[in-house]
Amino acid sequence: MAVPTFLNRNVSDLCVGKPALKPLSAAATVSEALALLNKSSEPHVSVWSCDHSKNVLEDECECRCVGKICMVDVICFLCKNENSDNLSKALETSVSQILPKGNLIVRHLAPNSSLLEAIDYILEGTQNLVIPVQNYIGGKSRKTQSKSSSLSCKHRDGIEYCWLTQEDVVRFLLNFIGVFSPITTSSIESLNIIDCNVMTIRYHEPAMSALDPLTLAHVEQTSVAVVDDLDRLIGEISPSTLAYCDETAAAAIMTLSAGDLLAYIDCGGPPEDLVDLVKVILQEKKLGALLELMDEELSLSSSSSCSVSSCSSDDELGVCRNNNGSGRYASARRAEAITCYPNSSLVAVMIQALAHRASSVWVMHEDNTLIGCVTFKGILKVFRSLANARPITR
Structure with missing residues (x-):
């Protein structure tokens, strides 16, 4: 079967209308993350590590999304005995300390990468693909003039990012479901995709x-x-x-x-x-x-x-x-x-x-x-x- 044309489309096509991420500094505390989560309409907040040291030129600052945090991370963290016994200390822990270790849950992807490449990343374990938000009038990455705070990171050149989730990709594929017929009408059992290790x-x-x-x-x-x-x-x-x-x-x-x-x-x-x-x-x-x-x-x-x-x-x-x-x-x-x-x-x-x-x-x-x-x-x-x-x- 030939590769359907739409699988070679740029991932930026899936980003139209996606909101820009609200970045949280990896140096922020759990307490500060909670404050941001409670104000946010989204369940997840992106966590960033940005090198703004004086010996690095502003246009060469390395800003990377190193993970995401949501209330589940905080809840599981507070449930640990050593943290529930000393709640005030736990809330002052750096956000970077409670991010999952050894898992590439979040990855950067260029906007001209193909959808097929995005799927390959997801199959390797990625949950969220971080992509620069494009200005579709001029074709350049959108920038923001918002002020930075002690909690947030101001990205290099003020570029904004959005992210694609597994759900976004599956929803996009549903629009082309007829291309894959009749396989998509096959049972999940015959397709061998039932994970019994639950x-x-x-x-x-x-x-x-x-x-x-x-x-x-x-x-x-x-x-x-x-x-x-x-x-x-x-x-x-x-x-x-x-x-x-x-x-x-x-x-x-x-x-x-x-x-x-x-x-x-x-x-x-x-x-x-x-x-x-x-x-x-x-x-x-x-x-x-x-x-x-x-x-x-x-x-x-x-x-x-x-x-x-x-x-x-x-x-x-x-x-x-x-x-x-x-x-x-x-x-x-x-x-x-x-x-x-x-x-x-x-x-x-x-x-x-x-x-x-x-x-x-x-x-x-x-x-x-x-x-x-x-x-x-x-x-x-x-x-x-x-x-x-x-x-x-x-």
Whole structure:
């Protein structure tokens, strides 16, 4: 099969309309990152390392995106015993210290690179491709005159960047789905893209026992399945849901069962009875700093709360208004797991994942017992193999 022409298109074509990244300095503290995350409408913030030393010319400054940070990184960091015992010290830790080590999650890519090259990077483990934002009138990289702060990096020549995600690429490919027919109507089982090596936790087990799997799921863009004793899927602890929580979710992970955590992080905000339970257990464990953090966040939430609570018409897509008013939970995807079956077609799973903004879809038997999952990365493997092109030389 010849390589479809659109796979050789420049990645800059996918960047039209993408917002510019708000850079956070790698030297910023976790506390400063939290402040930026709580103000941002996006769940992730890009982290940059910029060399602005005096012996380097301004037009030669090396500015590189070295990673991204979201609430999941902060929550998992605060859950560690040494950090929950000394919360103030943990919050003063440099952001660079909590970025995943040894994983090229973020990579720079030239705007004239091909989509096929972008897919190859993703298959190697990249989550976000950092690309200079183009000025489509003059064809030059867009620049910004915004002032830098102690938290942000002012890039070389003021150039702005955006990034492409795995979801962006899959959504783009869906527009050309007919080119790959009839393979895309084949079942996911026949295409051998069901990953059976999934991470699970029992419903009644402490949520804290899923901390390491959750950290790995965050890197691999999957989730931790919550199952019953018969391996039937109950729900999922999803990084994409936790990314819209606040930092007090760390206290919930440290005190609740996996089943209760599902209710705590579901869209709409945590139920009052679970909030009270978390507080009681925090007191028993003498984790006063986390308790104070919860009280502070609840106070901020109540001060900005609305008198009317409601779910939006987009609830089928997993978007729900916070029943405590405004807040990060208002934009969260529901904790309910998105599922399919082995005989589901590739195109059906693609549409399902994109509609629910889910980076992975669980695969089940008819009796709800878990088989595995299909990820965006697995989907892209199919398209890459169909392209029948040689690996790109970089």
